[in-house]
Amino acid sequence: MIETLINLVLFTMLVATAIAVVTIRRLFAMVMLSGVFSLLSALLFVTLDAVDVAFTEAAVGAGISTVLMLATLALTSRTEKQSSRSIVLPLTVVTITGAAIIYGTLDMPNFGDANAPAQLGVAAQYMENSPHDIDVPNVVTAILASYRGYDTLGETAVVFTAGAGVLVLISGLQGRRRREDEEDEDPEVNS
Amino acid sequence: MRHHLILRVVTKLLVGAIILFAFYVQFHGDYSPGGGFQAGVIMAVAFILYGIVFGLRKVQAVFPTWMVHRLMALGVLVYAGTGIVSMLFGFDYLDYGAFSPEHPSHGQHTGILAVEAGVGITVTGVMIAIYYAFAGRPPRISDEEW
Numbered sequence: 001m002i003e004t005l006i007n008l009v010l011f012t013m014l015v016a017t018a019i020a021v022v023t024i025r026r027l028f029a030m031v032m033l034s035g036v037f038s039l040l041s042a043l044l045f046v047t048l049d050a051v052d053v054a055f056t057e058a059a060v061g062a063g064i065s066t067v068l069m070l071a072t073l074a075l076t077s078r079t080e081k082q083s084s085r086s087i088v089l090p091l092t093v094v095t096i097t098g099a100a101i102i103y104g105t106l107d108m109p110n111f112g113d114a115n116a117p118a119q120l121g122v123a124a125q126y127m128e129n130s131p132h133d134i135d136v137p138n139v140v141t142a143i144l145a146s147y148r149g150y151d152t153l154g155e156t157a158v159v160f161t162a163g164a165g166v167l168v169l170i171s172g173l174q175g176r177r178r179r180e181d182e183e184d185e186d187p188e189v190n191s
Numbered sequence: 192m193r194h195h196l197i198l199r200v201v202t203k204l205l206v207g208a209i210i211l212f213a214f215y216v217q218f219h220g221d222y223s224p225g226g227g228f229q230a231g232v233i234m235a236v237a238f239i240l241y242g243i244v245f246g247l248r249k250v251q252a253v254f255p256t257w258m259v260h261r262l263m264a265l266g267v268l269v270y271a272g273t274g275i276v277s278m279l280f281g282f283d284y285l286d287y288g289a290f291s292p293e294h295p296s297h298g299q300h301t302g303i304l305a306v307e308a309g310v311g312i313t314v315t316g317v318m319i320a321i322y323y324a325f326a327g328r329p330p331r332i333s334d335e336e337w
Contacts, residue, residue: 055224055225055229056229059233059236060232063232064232064239068321071322071326075325075328133295134296134300136299136300137222138220138223138224140224141221141303142303144226145226145302145307146303149274149287149302150285152270153270155310159314160264160317162317163317166324167321170328171324
């Protein structure tokens with residue numbers, strides 16, 4: 001009963017935040033609200049007992065990405081540009097996609113269903129064997145680092161690649177801007 | 192941010208605690224929620240907070256850009272290297288039983304610690320590198336406009 005109430009309150013706040021993000025025009029408030037959105041999702045993960053995911057969501061979604069968005073904001077502008085295009089096409093696409101997603105959830109097993117595919121695969125095996133095989137109290141860590149070690153190696157490589165990509169992109173932009181600045185200055189020198 | 196006295200004092204107090212918490216999350220990941228990824232992010236947050244309050248030049252004096260870039264690659268190498276070492280002992284790639292053949296679960300602890308360290312190092316490096324890349328460009332909005 002109390003859990004239903006907490007979920008209800010959290011989801012209401014989540015939807016309210018999402019609507020505010022869409023309607024607001026000031027980008028600074030928008031970035032802050034998206035941080036709030038991440039924090040509320042983290043709380044929802046806690047009520048689902050997924051503390052590891054909640055931890056990541058709070059640290060990355062509410063912390064780092066908010067800072068990076070603010071850093072980006074400092075390089076661009078403060079308010080959203082008013083769009084002159086009609087909203088009919090975007091609205092149609094969003095409605096159809098949303099309807100398809102909701103239709104897809106109809107086939108999903110109920111929350112906490114013991115016969116759900118996720119419970120019948122290797123998960124039960126991991127839960128049963130990890131105290132003997134790995135002897136680590138946090139099964140999430142055991143699965144992540146040992147049973148699924150290859151996957152995590154791949155994820156680490158993805159993080160590295162993403163960082164390298166951003167660095168290449170930004171340093172490339174810096175070079176271009178420097179060239180543009182030089183080109184801008186040249187005519188003044190001549191005149 | 193020269194005039195924000197409270198921010199500067201609180202930041203100085205907090206940075207140490209944040210780094211300590213990052214190490215706790217890193218090495219306590221076997222027992223409680225957390226692990227390399229979360230610890231890396233928290234570690235990066237300590238430096239980013241310092242950079243925001245005291246300026247990019249101050250934080251780059253502590254943690255130079257070239258070091259951050261090398262850390263990004265070092266983490267992946269530590270992770271992949273753990274697998275190579277287990278192969279040298281005659282086991283499968285990333286089979287942590289290699290580190291303690293008599294007690295496979297002890298070997299698992301060592302292996303998990305090593306790969307989690309790799310994840311933490313890479314994530315710290317990438318997060319700080321991205322922050323440096325963004326903050327290093329001259330802003331177009333002046334402080335008063337916020």
